[in-house]
Structure formats: structure tokens, C-alpha cells
Amino acid sequence: MTYRPRFTIGVSLKMYFGHAEALRWFDRVAELAAGHPALLSGAAELFVIPSFPALPAAVERLTPAGVLVGAQDLFWEDRGAFTGEVSGAELAELGCTLAEIGHAERRRLFGETDETVARKIAAALRNGLTPVLCVGEADRTDPERAAADCIAEFDSAISAVEPGAAGRILVAYEPHWAIGAAEPASPAHIAGVTERLAAHVAAVPGYEGSRVIYGGSAKPGLLPKLGSAVGGLFLGRFAHDPAALAAILDETVQLAEVPA
Numbered sequence: 001m002t003y004r005p006r007f008t009i010g011v012s013l014k015m016y017f018g019h020a021e022a023l024r025w026f027d028r029v030a031e032l033a034a035g036h037p038a039l040l041s042g043a044a045e046l047f048v049i050p051s052f053p054a055l056p057a058a059v060e061r062l063t064p065a066g067v068l069v070g071a072q073d074l075f076w077e078d079r080g081a082f083t084g085e086v087s088g089a090e091l092a093e094l095g096c097t098l099a100e101i102g103h104a105e106r107r108r109l110f111g112e113t114d115e116t117v118a119r120k121i122a123a124a125l126r127n128g129l130t131p132v133l134c135v136g137e138a139d140r141t142d143p144e145r146a147a148a149d150c151i152a153e154f155d156s157a158i159s160a161v162e163p164g165a166a167g168r169i170l171v172a173y174e175p176h177w178a179i180g181a182a183e184p185a186s187p188a189h190i191a192g193v194t195e196r197l198a199a200h201v202a203a204v205p206g207y208e209g210s211r212v213i214y215g216g217s218a219k220p221g222l223l224p225k226l227g228s229a230v231g232g233l234f235l236g237r238f239a240h241d242p243a244a245l246a247a248i249l250d251e252t253v254q255l256a257e258v259p260a
């Protein structure tokens, strides 16, 4: 079964923007998305993951334009004495529909482990949030070994999901070495990993509709080189200019005309 929309395009703003800057960016992206043929035709769905304090404004300004909003992290408990943390329950209440989990920066700088990732995946699914699960090899290697690392990360990440709570996951393949770089990984490397990873994910019962997207210095021009090897892109810096995001949405329209 072909999942619609054809491509998922996501943007994480990480901690790049101040508040006023984020609001201006939301307004420009809302304007772009509301009239874009990619969203209107089902060629693409678009999600935005801003900082926590910007979430209510993002929901208010982007949701009417058909853009999904998610958080950059969540805690694995739903309520209690956990100073500084944010629950999936509150995120869902705010109108978020996604939660990013296990980004390489959180693993490297904030002590995220396979165990905490697994607990957070369970928390997201139990609160009705679609996890954006980040996986990827730490060091440059061949696609076979990279795919094996990603598959092990995926299996570990779903290991704490409560029975009956499995659901759609957006798996973001982000090789650590390609994040914050000048160029993305090569199309051959990306396809060599995403095709193996997607085949594995598709065979796990309960996770139907999941898809694998690529992140790590992704920018206009990459998607046409990948075609159906990926379910979409997860963008960082190269979506700060809304014109670049528009160019990528244009590419999804052209690609959607080619049968999957």
C-alpha cells in the first residue's frame, strides 16, 4: 500500500532562532505552505519542530496552513516531579502531533542513550504523538554496516512500547558525520542505508505506515537524486531560508508525478 502523502518534509529549528525570528519564519512558512501545490496535491506533508517556548505560536500559525508541529524532545513520564522536563501529555494538549527523539546532538551533548530513547518512544506513542526517531551511524562506514547500526537502534527504540501501543514512526536517518556539514552524505550511501532500513521497518508488525526520511545537511537538489529511496527529508540549516524550503516542496511535486 502506498502511504500518502508521497513525501514527508520536516524542519527542526534546533536552537538557531530567537522568539521574534521564529514567529517571522512561521508566518512566511505558513504563507508558503497554504498555497503550495505539494501540500494541496498530497505530494508532501510538512512538519516543523521549533523550540519548546515557540510551540503554542507554531501551532496557532502553522496548523491552519496544514503544517504539522512537533517538539524537539519529551520526557518519558507523563506527570510529576521532573524539573525542567516536558511531558508528551502536555505536548499533545498543546496541539503537537510529533515528538523528535534521540537526535545525535541529544545523544552526544545531553546523555541520551538507547534506553532513554526507548522510554521516550513509548511515551510519545502512548500520548498519540508520532515519534520522529533519529538513527544513524556515528562514524563514516559502508552502507551495510551503517544500515545494521540503524536497524539495531530502531529495534532498541521500540523495545519499551507497551502492547497494543505500536504506531506510525518517522525514522530520520541522520549519519552523525553529515549533520552540520557542508554537504549531505552521497546519494548512493543514503540509498544504501535507507532502502535496507525501510525494508526492516516495514516488516515489523504494528509499525505500518512508518517511513524513513534523510537528514544531515539536506538541501535543494538532494531529493531528485534520491527519488523513491527515501520517504522525505529532515532539514536543518538549509530550511532557514523559506525560499529553499519552497524549492524542496517544488521538487516533491515533480517527483510525485513519477510512479513510486
Ligand SMILES: O=C(CO)COP(=O)(O)O
Residues within 6 Å of the ligand: 012, 103, 174, 178, 179, 180, 181, 215, 216, 217, 218, 234, 235, 236, 237, 238
Ligand atoms: O540534524 C539535522 C536535522 O535534525 C540536520 O541539520 P543540518 O541540515 O543543519 O545539518
